[in-house]
Amino acid sequence: MKILILGAGQVGSTVAESLVGEANDITVVDFDAEKLRQLQDRLDLRTLVGNAAHPSILEQAGIADTDILLAVTQSDEVNMVACKLAASLYNTPTRIARIRATDYLERQELFSTDNFCVDFSICPERILTEYIVKLIEFPEALQVLEFAGGRVSLVAVRAIEGGPLVGRPLRFLRTDMPQIDTRVAAIFRQDRSINMSGDTVVEAGDEVFFIAATEHIRTVMQELRRMDKPAKRVMIVGGGNIGRRLARRLERSYQVKLIEFNKKSCASLAADLTNTLVLNGDGTDEKLMQQENVREVDVFCALTNDDENNIMSSLLAKQGGARKVISLINRSAYVGLVQGGKIDIALSPAQVTIGSLLAYVRQGDVAAVHSLRRGAAEALELVAHGDRQSSKVVGRRIDEIDSPKGATIGAIVRGEQVIIAHHDTVIEAEDHIIVFVNDKSMVRKVEKLFQVNLGFF
Amino acid sequence: MRRALTVFHALGLMLVVFSISYLIPVIASLVYDDGTLIDFLLAMIWTAGIGLLLWLLTRRYKGELSIRHGYLLVVAMWTAMPAVATLPLLLAIDGLSFTDAYFEAMSGITTTGATVLTGLDMLPPAINLWRHELNWLGGLGIIVLAVAVLPLLGVGGRQLFKAETPGPMKDAALTPRIAETARNLWVVYLAITLICIAALKWAGMNWLDAICHAFAAMGLGGFSTHDASVGYFNSPLIEFVLIVFMLVSVLNFATHFLAWRGRSLNIYLRDAEAVASLGLILASCIVIALFLLWQHVYQDFWTALRHASFNLVSIATSSGFASVDYAQWPIFAPLWMMFLTAIAASSGSTGGGIKMIRTLVLVKQAGREFVKLLHPAAVNPMKIGGQVIANNIVFAVLGFIFLYFMSIVTLTFVLLITGMDFISALTAVLASINNCGPGLGTVGPASNYSGLTDFQTWVCTFAMLIGRLEIFTVLILFTPHFWRR
Numbered sequence: 031m032k033i034l035i036l037g038a039g040q041v042g043s044t045v046a047e048s049l050v051g052e053a054n055d056i057t058v059v060d061f062d063a064e065k066l067r068q069l070q071d072r073l074d075l076r077t078l079v080g081n082a083a084h085p086s087i088l089e090q091a092g093i094a095d096t097d098i099l100l101a102v103t104q105s106d107e108v109n110m111v112a113c114k115l116a117a118s119l120y121n122t123p124t125r126i127a128r129i130r131a132t133d134y135l136e137r138q139e140l141f142s143t144d145n146f147c148v149d150f151s152i153c154p155e156r157i158l159t160e161y162i163v164k165l166i167e168f169p170e171a172l173q174v175l176e177f178a179g180g181r182v183s184l185v186a187v188r189a190i191e192g193g194p195l196v197g198r199p200l201r202f203l204r205t206d207m208p209q210i211d212t213r214v215a216a217i218f219r220q221d222r223s224i225n226m227s228g229d230t231v232v233e234a235g236d237e238v239f240f241i242a243a244t245e246h247i248r249t250v251m252q253e254l255r256r257m258d259k260p261a262k263r264v265m266i267v268g269g270g271n272i273g274r275r276l277a278r279r280l281e282r283s284y285q286v287k288l289i290e291f292n293k294k295s296c297a298s299l300a301a302d303l304t305n306t307l308v309l310n311g312d313g314t315d316e317k318l319m320q321q322e323n324v325r326e327v328d329v330f331c332a333l334t335n336d337d338e339n340n341i342m343s344s345l346l347a348k349q350g351g352a353r354k355v356i357s358l359i360n361r362s363a364y365v366g367l368v369q370g371g372k373i374d375i376a377l378s379p380a381q382v383t384i385g386s387l388l389a390y391v392r393q394g395d396v397a398a399v400h401s402l403r404r405g406a407a408e409a410l411e412l413v414a415h416g417d418r419q420s421s422k423v424v425g426r427r428i429d430e431i432d433s434p435k436g437a438t439i440g441a442i443v444r445g446e447q448v449i450i451a452h453h454d455t456v457i458e459a460e461d462h463i464i465v466f467v468n469d470k471s472m473v474r475k476v477e478k479l480f481q482v483n484l485g486f487f
Numbered sequence: 488m489r490r491a492l493t494v495f496h497a498l499g500l501m502l503v504v505f506s507i508s509y510l511i512p513v514i515a516s517l518v519y520d521d522g523t524l525i526d527f528l529l530a531m532i533w534t535a536g537i538g539l540l541l542w543l544l545t546r547r548y549k550g551e552l553s554i555r556h557g558y559l560l561v562v563a564m565w566t567a568m569p570a571v572a573t574l575p576l577l578l579a580i581d582g583l584s585f586t587d588a589y590f591e592a593m594s595g596i597t598t599t600g601a602t603v604l605t606g607l608d609m610l611p612p613a614i615n616l617w618r619h620e621l622n623w624l625g626g627l628g629i630i631v632l633a634v635a636v637l638p639l640l641g642v643g644g645r646q647l648f649k650a651e652t653p654g655p656m657k658d659a660a661l662t663p664r665i666a667e668t669a670r671n672l673w674v675v676y677l678a679i680t681l682i683c684i685a686a687l688k689w690a691g692m693n694w695l696d697a698i699c700h701a702f703a704a705m706g707l708g709g710f711s712t713h714d715a716s717v718g719y720f721n722s723p724l725i726e727f728v729l730i731v732f733m734l735v736s737v738l739n740f741a742t743h744f745l746a747w748r749g750r751s752l753n754i755y756l757r758d759a760e761a762v763a764s765l766g767l768i769l770a771s772c773i774v775i776a777l778f779l780l781w782q783h784v785y786q787d788f789w790t791a792l793r794h795a796s797f798n799l800v801s802i803a804t805s806s807g808f809a810s811v812d813y814a815q816w817p818i819f820a821p822l823w824m825m826f827l828t829a830i831a832a833s834s835g836s837t838g839g840g841i842k843m844i845r846t847l848v849l850v851k852q853a854g855r856e857f858v859k860l861l862h863p864a865a866v867n868p869m870k871i872g873g874q875v876i877a878n879n880i881v882f883a884v885l886g887f888i889f890l891y892f893m894s895i896v897t898l899t900f901v902l903l904i905t906g907m908d909f910i911s912a913l914t915a916v917l918a919s920i921n922n923c924g925p926g927l928g929t930v931g932p933a934s935n936y937s938g939l940t941d942f943q944t945w946v947c948t949f950a951m952l953i954g955r956l957e958i959f960t961v962l963i964l965f966t967p968h969f970w971r972r
Contacts, residue, residue: 300868300875307858321862
């Protein structure tokens with residue numbers, strides 16, 4: 031596929047990186063020649079310096095035969111204009127734009143084909159905020175991902191001594207909770223996926239991925255670990271775009287304290303937020319943390335732009351007694367370094383947000399893609415089309431499907447109904463199927479599996 | 488001084504315009520044939536004459552007014568208009584001294600509603616109408632002044648919202664031009680008044696009473712055509728109608744205008760001041776009703792609620808109607824009512840006192856101090872209705888409050904020197920400076936201000952003036968800096 035990416039910022043370069051590996055022709059346009067050079071040094075793609083909203087630049091970048099336009103520059107306006115140009119002048123089939131301003135997002139009619147012709151708008155900050163909100167809602171989970179409009183969730187949780195299932199084989203899950211249907215999609219022990227059967231014994235320290243209807247996930251988690259009190263007090267360091275959004279999102283239901291270094295930003299944050307206590311100070315100032323009672327904090331989120339600062343303030347908070355610390359870390363090398371140590375969750379913004387972009391780019395009918403375990407594994411929501419003849423999955427029982435090694439079908443959403451997959455479940459057309467892939471290299475095979483044979487058309 | 492003459496040039500014109508307002512009592516005296524026609528015509532000619540003379544004499548000094556002379560003009564207007572308004576009173580009522588007439592006219596124009604006249608029922612209808620028209624005109628004047636003019640001078644509650652950030656509350660400038668804003672407010676005020684007149688007529692008053700009481704209710708003045716005030720009618724329906732319109736008038740007319748233009752009641756909910764004013768008044772009604780029931784002043788809840796709510800709304804909104812002698816209630820109730828009158832009215836309404844917006848600033852400032860003690864690093868700007876209030880405005884409010892209290896204390900002492908008892912002196916000053924009307928003790932609802940000596944009357948007159956013009960506007964004229972070039 032020919033993909034044109036406008037903007038080589040955080041989002042643009044991560045998307046490029048992830049798509050390059052999937053055999054696509056990629057062109058990246060940006061103002062900043064230096065950024066493009068760095069990108070080109072690492073990846074096999076074409077770059078072009080210039081204003082992404084100018085037709086001449088778009089033409090040079092080869093928009094005429096581009097399949098997907100990804101407008102992810104810093105500026106909402108540039109992104110929208112680029113989509114409009116692509117639609118009116120070059121008939122580009124798929125146009126995706128990053129839109130951050132709520133003012134635009136609230137008026138979806140702006141994106142219709144009569145106006146700015148944006149097929150899909152994504153807002154990475156919003157996705158990241160929602161992701162963190164889930165982690166605060168379920169402080170025991172390492173990751174909570176929603177599928178099919180929030181009806182099904184995939185949860186990663188670390189098994190801890192004290193959970194009824196810990197030390198016992200998986201098949202007891204069913205006898206312990208006869209009324210709740212769930213499926214364990216994968217277990218990682220010492221960072222490696224283990225082969226599972228009903229007799230696999232869950233050990234303390236295992237990272238367990240399970241799929242269940244969203245309303246059941248709390249109950250399932252109780253099987254794997256002792257549950258803590260729900261979070262009430264949240265402390266956020268860094269009042270940037272994400273910190274501000276998160277505070278605004280949380281301030282009605284939690285006690286939120288927000289620490290920001292810049293005085294001017296503090297004033298603007300305090301004007302913007304109603305129930306949040308905005309504090310002016312350094313996120314790595316342990317005196318300030320003690321003064322603001324960090325040991326009573328349930329969830330501590332370090333969300334500044336600076337990885338090192340985030341790590342240090344998270345470590346300080348953990349040492350000071352915060353129950354769960356979440357740290358935003360951009361450099362992927364650091365993520366693996368710190369997660370699982372003192373820092374409970376190391377968040378890579380790129381990994382969190384890229385999934386929603388990838389869903390539009392992927393072949394087959396992919397409704398959602400989520401990166402797991404720092405990009406090593408993936409969970410997909412695919413839609414099954416066709417019939418028994420044209421499709422390799424429709425009309426078959428799950429144990430009849432020739433699924434690649436490491437791919438687990440976790441759940442099926444049929445209309446409003448959530449069906450947890452068992453070996454004898456039969457897949458029907460238009461089902462949404464949630465597949466867990468514990469090795470990313472298998473993703474293409476899974477996608478192929480769900481593609482409809484040519485005969486269907 | 489040459490600039491001051493420019494002020495008098497403008498004042499002359501204002502007086503000529505003001506003389507038109509005699510037309511209403513002139514018509515009334517024709518209708519009721521009460522023998523005051525000649526008095527009003529004389530007063531009209533004199534007023535127009537004085538105005539014209541001032542205007543002609545100072546014609547050479549015609550020019551643009553500076554902000555500094557805005558203060559002078561406002562104060563001159565609010566002292567000159569009562570002065571000429573005394574003319575028909577002096578001509579028609581035998582034995583009325585100028586002091587008392589000036590007090591009465593000032594009380595009317597400042598929408599205070601305190602009176603030195605007794606035998607109101609016996610007064611010629613045109614004179615009563617004139618008194619009430621002063622209430623109404625004073626109310627109109629203060630709305631236009633508060634919403635359109637005082638912010639230009641840097642005084643008045645609404646300047647708080649002159650902040651640079653845009654937001655729903657930024658209605659300091661309803662329309663781009665002052666004249667346009669004033670005209671819009673005038674239309675809203677007139678329209679509500681007409682509805683009020685119709686409602687009172689429907690509730691059982693005759694036309695004269697309906698017009699007079701509508702004027703007094705809209706201006707939150709509280710003059711009545713009867714010595715027994717609204718108690719004369721003894722009608723729950725009339726009391727209810729008056730409560731509704733007093734509550735309407737205690738809100739910012741700019742908000743009424745916005746609600747009317749936007750055809751939406753949500754505008755009121757977004758006005759933090761309106762919510763606080765109404766909430767405080769309505770909650771107080773219920774508390775006082777329960778208190779009166781508990782104290783066995785009234786035997787059943789509905790009677791207690793009826794009298795508590797009418798008198799409380801009347802005093803809290805700074806109108807000053809009375810339906811019963813609430814001074815006889817246990818002291819908590821009338822004192823609480825006097826307290827509300829100081830704080831409950833919204834800015835840009837016809838009510839008096841420090842205005843709810845300043846009350847909110849004070850309360851929030853106290854809260855901020857607590858937060859600051861607990862969290863020294865906290866950044867905690869003052870927000871009212873979601874909008875940030877700048878610190879210099881908070882300081883200005885604190886300065887105003889200080890001046891307000893000092894004025895009350897000083898004037899109370901002055902009255903105490905003259906031999907008044909404490910409760911009467913304090914409540915007379917409170918009722919005057921808050922433009923409420925009746926106080927307690929010798930100036931309570933059952934009696935009036937006629938028992939005061941001339942000097943005491945002038946003190947109260949002065950209190951009404953400074954209270955109405957937001958203190959700063961008047962007192963600034965007494966600072967040497969004002970007169971220095």
